[in-house]
Amino acid sequence: MTELSKRPIPPLGQRPRLLEMSDISKVFNGTVTALNGMNLTLNEGDFLSLLGPSGCGKSTALRLIAGLMRPTTGRITWNGKHDRGDIGVVFQEPTLMPWATVAKNVWLPFRLRGQSFASVQERIANALKLVGLEKFHDAYPRELSGGMKMRVSIARAFVTNPRLILMDEPFAALDEITRQKLNDDLLALQSKIGCTVIFVTHSVFESVFLSDRIVVMAARPGRVVQELTVDAPYPRDIAFRTSADYAAHTQVVSEALRRAIGDHADDHL
Amino acid sequence: MLMTTSDPTFDADEARRARNRRIEAVARWAVPLAVVIATVFIWHWWSNSTPQRGMIFPxxxxxxxxxxxxxxxxxxxxxxxxxxxxxxxxxxxxxxxxxxxxxxxxxxxxxxxxxxxxxxxxxxxxxxxxxxxxxxxxxxxxxxxxxxxxxxxxxxxxxxxxxxxxxxxxxxxxxxxxxxxxxxxxxxxxxxxxxxxxxxxxxxxxxxxxxxxxxxxxxxxxxxxxxxxxxxxxxxxxxxxxxxxxxxxxxxxxxxxxxxxxxxxxxxxxxxxxxxxxxxxx
Incomplete structure (x- = not known):
């Protein structure tokens, strides 16, 4: 198989469950409650945003799902057999190996499973094509712009065709123009492949544009305060970004976020 | 004073930079070499400066x-x-x-x-x-x-x-x-x-x-x-x-x-x- 396979995405409400977080808490150092009693059901095909102020535990939730740490209480249940190859990750930094070419960086998930470069060369080329970097196959990361590095990082996350992609504020460090372009491309990629995405962000606009589910979180202690759905159909493009529907959704989400921040509103203005 | 050059994309500033680059390319080898040669000559002169010195400083x-x-x-x-x-x-x-x-x-x-x-x-x-x-x-x-x-x-x-x-x-x-x-x-x-x-x-x-x-x-x-x-x-x-x-x-x-x-x-x-x-x- 050289093409990335396409999974169909059923409409919201008819999607099979992918994983369930039940009553998850994470306490650091015995004193700092990063996450308190989080319940979340993730379905296959969801584009779910975790939205909230800093310190609300959204990155902690992501790290728990990635298996990088264990919850203090509660459990995460995967539907069906789960192994580590099911997950792709994109961090806020591109997190590329500077000594390896673009193609060799994208090879990493395969390499760690013991697959030779030659055996997956076509899949790597395909993934690079999907993010528009086919010409930069043999370039080194230092030769790329910030946005291009992020595309390599995305290609690496998608290349194994994982069930779930975790994205931890991936575009926060990029300029507005690059960020919007990457938002468009990410949606196109997700609809082409049909994977599930959890997207951590603190931008209301980004979360509304990208996701069909938004989980609003609050800090001190980190917790889920509200779940919202964005029922606008995909594909979403520039027309959606300027529509009344989009404006209405951003207003609802902004309201929810303001209530979530509550007494601490001043900290984040 | 208005500067005029025949090539508008190659101004006086750029010309100076290009000249410096050419000087640098030669100097990188020439200067250390000249220092070594000078050292050998000074060494020679010093050891011959008095008849006795050459005995302990050949x-x-x-x-x-x-x-x-x-x-x-x-x-x-x-x-x-x-x-x-x-x-x-x-x-x-x-x-x-x-x-x-x-x-x-x-x-x-x-x-x-x-x-x-x-x-x-x-x-x-x-x-x-x-x-x-x-x-x-x-x-x-x-x-x-x-x-x-x-x-x-x-x-x-x-x-x-x-x-x-x-x-x-x-x-x-x-x-x-x-x-x-x-x-x-x-x-x-x-x-x-x-x-x-x-x-x-x-x-x-x-x-x-x-x-x-x-x-x-x-x-x-x-x-x-x-x-x-x-x-x-x-x-x-x-x-x-x-x-x-x-x-x-x-x-x-x-x-x-x-x-x-x-x-x-x-x-x-x-x-x-x-x-x-x-x-x-x-």
Whole structure:
């Protein structure tokens, strides 16, 4: 198989469950409650945003799902057999190996499973094509712009065709123009492949544009305060970004976020 | 005043910059060469400035003639010194890197061994060497141990630092993909430590030579060594000053060559990706 396979995405409400977080808490150092009693059901095909102020535990939730740490209480249940190859990750930094070419960086998930470069060369080329970097196959990361590095990082996350992609504020460090372009491309990629995405962000606009589910979180202690759905159909493009529907959704989400921040509103203005 | 040039894309500022680049390209070789030639002339003039001075400060030509005459003996000694230097360096690399890997793997091992590594490093080799010569009988081994002690610490400390400065997000990524210990070491930790290691190698290369020379000095005439340092000592007892100079210049050349070789290695492995080896594009 050289093409990335396409999974169909059923409409919201008819999607099979992918994983369930039940009553998850994470306490650091015995004193700092990063996450308190989080319940979340993730379905296959969801584009779910975790939205909230800093310190609300959204990155902690992501790290728990990635298996990088264990919850203090509660459990995460995967539907069906789960192994580590099911997950792709994109961090806020591109997190590329500077000594390896673009193609060799994208090879990493395969390499760690013991697959030779030659055996997956076509899949790597395909993934690079999907993010528009086919010409930069043999370039080194230092030769790329910030946005291009992020595309390599995305290609690496998608290349194994994982069930779930975790994205931890991936575009926060990029300029507005690059960020919007990457938002468009990410949606196109997700609809082409049909994977599930959890997207951590603190931008209301980004979360509304990208996701069909938004989980609003609050800090001190980190917790889920509200779940919202964005029922606008995909594909979403520039027309959606300027529509009344989009404006209405951003207003609802902004309201929810303001209530979530509550007494601490001043900290984040 | 209005500046006019025939080519509007190549203004006066750019012309000056291009001229500076051309000067720089020539000066890079010409200036050091001129300094060396000037040094030789001043040396010649100084040693001939009084009739007596030439006796203890031989002129360059005399040194050169002695070098040609003693060629076979000096090169034989050079080989002895080189052998010790490179053996010590090789053991320092293997031991230093292995211990660095152990340190980053086990905090306990670091707590146990690091004090010894520091003590060995801060105690001058000249003061340890006589002890080593009491307890170690093998003539090669005793000199080798001295050279190794000096060369090994920069490799150890630099590689440890390098292994510890692996990007934490990349470490997380490897964990998420279920990488094994070996995969993390080979694909992630060693490549990210390589610039630090190569920096340590540059220092260790010079130090291995110094260690070898010092050990030969301590071994002295009584030792069975016949390396370049031994030749200098021997020549000084015989008041053969031209040979002292010839041997000294050979040691200096070996040091320069080692430095050039390790610099080249560093450039060669890092030229594609590391800041230190990249030419700035302006």
């Amino acid at each position: 002129e360059p030509l005399k040194v050169w003639h002695r070098f040609i005459k003693d060629n076979a003996m000096l090169f034989g000694s050079l080989m002895v010194t080189l052998r010790i230097t490179f053996l010590a360096l090789a053991i320092a690399i293997i031991g230093g890197v292995a211990l660095a890997i152990l340190f980053t793997q086990s905090r306990l091992a670091e707590l146990i061994f690091f004090p010894y590594a520091v003590i060995l490093q801060v105690t001058p080799i000249v003061s340890i060497a006589p002890l080593i010569f009491i307890y170690v009988q093998d003539p090669l081994a005793r000199v080798l141990i001295c050279a190794w002690i000096v060369a090994f610490f920069p490799i150890l400390s630099n590689t440890t630092l390098g292994l510890k400065s692996t990007d934490s997000n990349l470490r997380d990524l490897y964990d998420i993909y279920g990488a094994t210990w070996w995969q993390k070491l080979l694909f992630l930790k060693l490549p990210s430590a390589s610039p630090y290691f190569l920096g340590g190698l540059q220092i260790a290369g010079g130090l291995a030579l110094i260690g070898a020379i010092v050990a030969e000095y301590v071994a002295g005439i009584s030792g069975s060594g016949s390396g370049l340092a031994f030749r200098i000592l021997e020549a000084s007892y015989r008041l053969n000053y031209p040979r002292m100079f010839a041997a000294l210049l050979m040691i200096a050349s070996v040091g320069v060559i080692i430095f050039a070789a390790t610099s080249f290695l560093s450039w060669f492995f890092l030229r594609k990706w590391h800041e230190s080896a990249l030419r700035r594009e302006t």
